[in-house]
Every structure is written in structure tokens, then in C-alpha cells.
Amino acid sequence: MNLEKKIENIFGNMSNLETLNSYNCRTLLDISEPLMFAINELNKYYLAYTLQNRTALLKNGNKADVVEVLIVNTSISEIKRLLEGQMDIRDALSCGDMYRMGKVGNKVFPRKNVKSFEEIENKIPKIGVRFDRELPNKVNIRKALRLIESEAKIYDSFAISESTFKEEFIQIKVKKLKKFENLFNMENYFVKTFDFRNEEKDGSQY
Amino acid sequence: MEKLQEFYKQKCESHQNQDLVLLKTDFEKIEIDTNDSLYSEIRFLELNNLVRFLNPKVNLEKQSAPQIPDDDLEMQDLDLALEMVDELEVPSEEAVNDSLKEMMPLYFLPSHIEKKIKDITCGTKRKKIDYRLKKILPQSFIGKLNLNFIQEQDEVIVEYDFRADHSISFFKFYKNDEYDECVNFDEIEKKVNEVKFKLNVKYVESMDHYFIGDIKEEVGLIERDEVEDNDDPLYFHFSLWKLKDIDLATIFNDFSLYPFNKEVI
Numbered sequence: 001m002n003l004e005k006k007i008e009n010i011f012g013n014m015s016n017l018e019t020l021n022s023y024n025c026r027t028l029l030d031i032s033e034p035l036m037f038a039i040n041e042l043n044k045y046y047l048a049y050t051l052q053n054r055t056a057l058l059k060n061g062n063k064a065d066v067v068e069v070l071i072v073n074t075s076i077s078e079i080k081r082l083l084e085g086q087m088d089i090r091d092a093l094s095c096g097d098m099y100r101m102g103k104v105g106n107k108v109f110p111r112k113n114v115k116s117f118e119e120i121e122n123k124i125p126k127i128g129v130r131f132d133r134e135l136p137n138k139v140n141i142r143k144a145l146r147l148i149e150s151e152a153k154i155y156d157s158f159a160i161s162e163s164t165f166k167e168e169f170i171q172i173k174v175k176k177l178k179k180f181e182n183l184f185n186m187e188n189y190f191v192k193t194f195d196f197r198n199e200e201k202d203g204s205q206y
Numbered sequence: 207m208e209k210l211q212e213f214y215k216q217k218c219e220s221h222q223n224q225d226l227v228l229l230k231t232d233f234e235k236i237e238i239d240t241n242d243s244l245y246s247e248i249r250f251l252e253l254n255n256l257v258r259f260l261n262p263k264v265n266l267e268k269q270s271a272p273q274i275p276d277d278d279l280e281m282q283d284l285d286l287a288l289e290m291v292d293e294l295e296v297p298s299e300e301a302v303n304d305s306l307k308e309m310m311p312l313y314f315l316p317s318h319i320e321k322k323i324k325d326i327t328c329g330t331k332r333k334k335i336d337y338r339l340k341k342i343l344p345q346s347f348i349g350k351l352n353l354n355f356i357q358e359q360d361e362v363i364v365e366y367d368f369r370a371d372h373s374i375s376f377f378k379f380y381k382n383d384e385y386d387e388c389v390n391f392d393e394i395e396k397k398v399n400e401v402k403f404k405l406n407v408k409y410v411e412s413m414d415h416y417f418i419g420d421i422k423e424e425v426g427l428i429e430r431d432e433v434e435d436n437d438d439p440l441y442f443h444f445s446l447w448k449l450k451d452i453d454l455a456t457i458f459n460d461f462s463l464y465p466f467n468k469e470v471i
Contacts, residue, residue: 125406
């Protein structure tokens with residue numbers, strides 16, 4: 001699932017924590033409704049903040065559900081600083097590449113780069129607002145941070161990143177499978193065939 | 207403590223695991239660990255000066271208007287669409303007050319049930335709806351949207367670790383380090399407005415209205431969230447599991463609605 005798809009899912013499942021968590025999207029701030037999320041895709045981390053979430057009644061008797069979300073690149077160390085209350089939410093949301101995505105009615109609009117800070121300035125928390133004792137939150141921030149960090153460790157252990165080519169990744173997997181195979185002394189034809197090809201290609205033996 | 211033990215014994219059902227009891231709510235049975243020492247001091251049977259935020263997405267009156275058709279949204283640019291909505295929008299601040307009496311029971315639902323209603327009002331779900339919603343949604347709304355429910359199933363039992371997601375959520379605010387709680391409307395209003403002002407959430411409807419009130423004894427079990435932080439917070443979040451036998455009106459009759467006061471900013 002790419003990042004856009006994950007954001008689309010936020011639009012639809014804003015309050016369904018189980019669904020959000022199932023694709024590595026963690027709610028960070030929830031007072032009346034979830035407001036802020038940390039999203040992780042492979043080795044990349046993003047923060048998402050709700051700029052708008054409302055229903056507008058229109059002149060013609062229709063309504064339009066409006067959701068607008070700000071998305072910002074971040075890193076695991078920034079998330080840690082943010083959640084430990086060492087950094088303003090505002091600063092965390094305005095460093096790195098920023099863009100907005102939105103949904104009006106049932107239509108999802110493509111992402112749009114935030115060209116100037118003024119575009120979002122009046123919709124994000126004020127200076128000095130941090131994850132501290134004064135900010136009400138249904139989310140247990142310590143727990144959220146622990147989960148995000150432990151997920152990051154799992155990714156690190158698999159070394160999944162953009163620079164890792166798919167083939168390389170499969171080979172790592174195969175090596176791991178091979179280890180298991182030896183351990184249990186089981187026959188796995190798929191692994192054997194695959195390994196055979198690799199041996200031919202680079203002459204190495206696993 | 208004694209009162210809690212009595213509550214577990216008298217108001218809850220026994221469980222095969224001796225540490226647990228089952229609290230029967232309107233929607234399911236919740237496992238409660240009566241020996242969990244982490245929570246023994248932070249469970250209550252009554253509490254005053256609680257704040258409940260109103261989730262406007264469950265306002266069926268407002269939400270049953272048809273969704274803007276995709277044909278009206280041919281533009282590819284988000285800002286053009288938002289501009290169009292701004293131009294066509296009619297004020298609806300009164301929508302909450304106008305339908306308050308009818309909608310009141312829907313504003314005091316557990317989070318997971320609220321979510322299921324939101325799937326209908328803000329999404330496209332019309333079929334295979336959880337049968338438990340049948341008894342809380344007005345018949346006129348069910349007919350209007352032609353909703354179709356799944357067959358009634360066996361009673362749901364919620365595991366202890368997932369209890370918070372199945373509760374009605376409240377907040378309580380404190381003034382200062384001495385933990386003097388905010389006791390009157392002015393004090394609570396000041397705190398709630400402060401939060402909204404600091405977060406700058408002008409366009410998030412779920413922070414437009416809130417209720418303030420008390421929960422009396424016998425209604426159910428209230429549990430405070432545990433605090434892991436070293437700094438004690440100036441607010442607390444609470445979960446309430448309402449007993450099935452208690453009429454929901456017993457709770458919401460003790461709560462009054464307040465709008466977010468823009469003048470305070």
C-alpha cells in the first residue's frame with residue numbers, strides 16, 4: 001500500500017484504530033476525534049495532521065463531508081523528540097516536505113505541495129503546544145512511541161529500504177528460509193530450485 | 207474499594223476465570239479484571255464535572271442530507287473544491303441545538319458504536335450493518351436510507367485488554383498542580399476553550415460542542431486511564447461502561463450542552 005492509499009484510508013477510517021494500526025498508521029493525538037497520526041512506509045516516516053474535518057450543508061440541500069490532511073516527512077528520531085515533549089507540534093509539522101491531501105464528498109483529491117507556510121499556519125497548533133501534561137489526549141503516548149520504535153526495529157532487521165532491490169530482498173529471505181530448512185531438515189523444493197539458480201549466477205553457495 | 211467489590215459482585219456476572227467479571231453493557235459483555243492492581247485506585251462508581259465532546263458525525267438529522275455527487279466535483283484541484291464548498295455552504299451552527307432532543311442518546315454512545323454510525327453517515331455503508339445498531343437508530347432514518355442489518359448473533363464478549371475501545375469517553379480538567387478540579391462551568395469552559403485555541407482547530411467540528419455533567423452512582427463503572435508520564439497531567443481521560451439495565455437518559459439528563467465560545471479567544 002503506498003502512502004496515498006494509506007492517507008485515503010485515514011479519510012475513511014479516522015476513528016477505526018484497528019484498521020489504521022493494521023497498516024502502520026498510529027494515532028498520536030485524539031481528544032474528541034483522532035487529529036494526528038504517524039504513518040510508516042518501509043523506512044520512511046510521515047506525520048499527518050487533520051486541518052479540516054467537518055460536514056458542510058449546501059444551498060441545494062446536499063451536504064459535503066470535508067477532510068483535509070497535512071502530510072510531512074519525518075524520521076523516527078523526530079517522532080521520538082515530538083512524543084517525548086521536547087519539540088513543538090507546530091515545528092514537527094513544518095519541517096521537511098509538506099503537502100496536503102483532501103476528500104470532499106466521496107472524491108479524494110490528489111496531493112498538493114504546500115508552497116508557503118501561510119497556507120497551513122492558521123490550521124496547525126500554536127507555538128509552544130507540545131505533547132505534555134497540558135495537552136489532553138486519549139492516546140497513551142508512551143505506549144504509542146514504544147510500538148512505533150519496535151516496528152522500526154523490525155524494519156531495520158529486514159533491511160527493507162528503497163535502495164534494497166527486490167531481488168536482493170528475496171535472496172535475504174531465501175537465506176533465512178534455508179537456515180530454517182536446515183534447522184528442521186525439511187525438504188522445500190521451491191527454495192532448492194531458487195538457490196540453484198542463484199548459485200549458477202554468482203557462483204556462491206549459501 | 208469495598209463499594210467496587212460490591213459492584214463487581216452484585217452488578218456483574220461471574221466469569222470462569224475467578225479474577226474476572228463480566229459487565230453487561232447495551233452492546234456486549236466486557237471483561238473486567240477485579241484484581242488488576244494498576245487500576246484498583248482509579249476506578250470509580252460516580253464522578254462530577256466531566257466533559258464529553260459531542261461527535262457531530264452521529265447527528266443523523268444533518269448527516270442524512272445526500273452527499274454532494276461526484277459530478278459536481280469534476281475539478282482536480284483540492285483548493286478549487288474547497289472554495290466551491292465555501293461558496294455553497296449555508297450556516298449550520300444551529301443544527302446541533304435544533305435536533306438535540308432526538309439526537310441526545312446518540313451523543314452518549316461508546317466509541318466503537320459511534321464509529322459504526324459514522325460509516326453510514328459519512329461513508330457509503332448501507333448493507334450488512336451491525337444488528338446492534340438497529341435498536342439505537344431511529345426507524346425513520348433506517349427507512350430513509352434503506353439500511354439492511356446482519357442477523358442477530360451470539361452475545362459478544364470483549365476481552366479485558368480491549369475494554370477501552372468499547373467505552374463511553376469523558377475528560378476531566380484540573381486547574382493547577384494542587385489538583386483542584388475545575389468545578390463550575392466557567393472554569394471548565396476556560397480549560398476546554400484553551401485546548402481548542404492552542405490547537406487552532408477551527409475546522410474540526412468534533413470540537414465545536416461539548417457536554418458538562420456528573421455521573422451518578424449505580425450507572426456503571428468508570429475507569430481512569432493510567433498515567434505513565436513522570437509529570438502528572440492537568441487533565442484525565444475516563445472510560446465509562448454503562449450497565450444495560452440503566453436507561454441511557456439517566457446519564458444524559460445530568461449533562462448540559464455548551465458551544466465552544468468563540469468570544470473567549
